[in-house]
Amino acid sequence: MKELICITCPRGCHLKVDEENGYEVTGNACPRGKVYGYNEVTNPKRVVTSTVKTTSEEYPRCPVKTNGAIPKGKMFEAMKMLDNIVLKTPINEGDVVIENLFETGVSFVACKNID
Numbered sequence: 353m354k355e356l357i358c359i360t361c362p363r364g365c366h367l368k369v370d371e372e373n374g375y376e377v378t379g380n381a382c383p384r385g386k387v388y389g390y391n392e393v394t395n396p397k398r399v400v401t402s403t404v405k406t407t408s409e410e411y412p413r414c415p416v417k418t419n420g421a422i423p424k425g426k427m428f429e430a431m432k433m434l435d436n437i438v439l440k441t442p443i444n445e446g447d448v449v450i451e452n453l454f455e456t457g458v459s460f461v462a463c464k465n466i467d
Contacts, residue, residue: 354393358385369393397421400430400460404437404449411466414439416449420458434460442467 353372358365363381367389370376377389391397399421403413422430430453437449439462449460 356389356392358388360384360388396424398424398427400427401463402431402434402460404434404439406439406441406443406466408441408443408466411464414443414466415463416460417463418453418458419461420456422453422456422458426454430454430460439466 354369356367356369358367358380361382361384365379365381365385367377367379367385369389369392370378371393375390375393377386380386380389399418401415401417403415406412406414408414416434418430433450433453439447439449443462443464443466445462445465447462449462451459453459
């Protein structure tokens with residue numbers, strides 16, 4: 353039995369996920385908690401945020417994030433992929449930095465406009 357705290361809303365329900373009984377989720381106050389509990393135990397995913405180098409003297413780093421969640425086990429590999437990236441200005445919020453991480457359809461995107 354796994355115990356989790358749901359993070360889909362501020363309520364923070366204390367969930368129990370019974371791995372031996374079809375991943376039954378209890379303790380959730382709404383359907384989103386049930387989905388969160390099941391996914392967190394069977395295939396946890398996370399949105400990743402970081403920064404990358406730029407050619408700008410004023411802003412030497414640009415914040416980036418994934419535009420969706422990737423498998424939790426791939427987070428460090430995804431971060432390593434950013435090590436040698438240098439974005440050339442101008443940079444627009446939403447510009448794709450690395451496309452289709454791990455064939456998930458999720459990309460790293462820029463989170464700031466830099467001229």
